[in-house]
Amino acid sequence: MAADLKLPLIDLASPDRPATAKSIRQACVDHGFFYLVNHGIEESFLQQAFHESRRFFALPQDEKMKLKKRMDNRGYNPLLSETLDSSLEVRGDLHEDIFLTCAKVRYSYFDANQWPEEELLPRWRTTMESYYEKMLSVGKNLISLMALALGLDDLFFEKIGAMHETLAYIRLLHYPGITLDASSRLGASAHSDFGMATLLLTDGVPGLQICRDKDRHPQLWEDVPHVSGALIVNVGDLLERWTNCLFRSTMHRVLATEQERHSTGILIVQLSAWNVVAVRKIPQGIIPLPSLPLVSISETALPPSYLQ
Helix, strand or coil: CEECCCCCEEECCCCCHHHHHHHHHHHHHHCCEEEEECCCCCHHHHHHHHHHHHHHHCCCHHHHHCCECCCCCCEEECCCCCCCCCCCCCCCCCCEEEEECCCCCCCCCCCCCCCCCCCCCCCHHHHHHHHHHHHHHHHHHHHHHHHHHCCCCCCHHHHCCCCCCCEEEEEEEEECCCCHHHCCCCCEEEECCCCCEEEEEECCCCCEEEECCCCCCCCCEEECCCCCCCEEEEECHHHHHHCCCCCCCCEEEECCCCCCEEEEEEEEEECCCCEECCCCCCCCCCCCCCCCCCEECCCCCCCHHHCC
């Protein structure tokens, strides 16, 4: 069952930062999703990024498989190789994707990118590196507003060193149009995003849905309408954890449709501090939840619910 949904619209260019932060707080508490407009990235450049994404997915399969994703999470995932909802009997979500990061700092777990050859896709790498920098800049601005939304100084994350050496991934996704034998599959099965926050751009083809109450039966799935030029922002599991579950990391999915669909975005996986602790200062009027135990972002230490 799907229902209509009206998500909050946040103007990143508004000069009234306290009012913007208040709106972000309400959006993160109520929905875990919102639209971001006037973010400063030119529409022509966003369309160029989409064009380059389409060029990559139009490559022959053997060329894409040369960049198959490694253990460091960088590279190409072929169609049906990922099932985001592990409870499903039908395995394999109906999408293909590629992960990239242009972070200058390397941790032991994160190796260098795999890039298509320049002769094969001229200017592809430079476009993606520029896309990464532009999206990350928007993300950092947003994170400072989220600090204000928590009743903290807008430089809070910067002062504790969390804005240094930020790690983020570009993810390009392609959902092919479904055929009859694929009608039982989802484009992306139900999941929440690991990391601090995701900034997503879609091509206007519908399919994205959110479920604000995952414990409700039957679950209520709501369609996320397309807003031209807007980024769709959602809270990730780590930000939910960092805020002591004040901000909501909302479950979402993408339906498989007859129409081909593309999306691009940046997943801000972590700020530079490897340990994640709950923010103790809760905004006035919000009942604080019990403090959560200290967890590490490392794969071996994170509880399973934060490894999606």
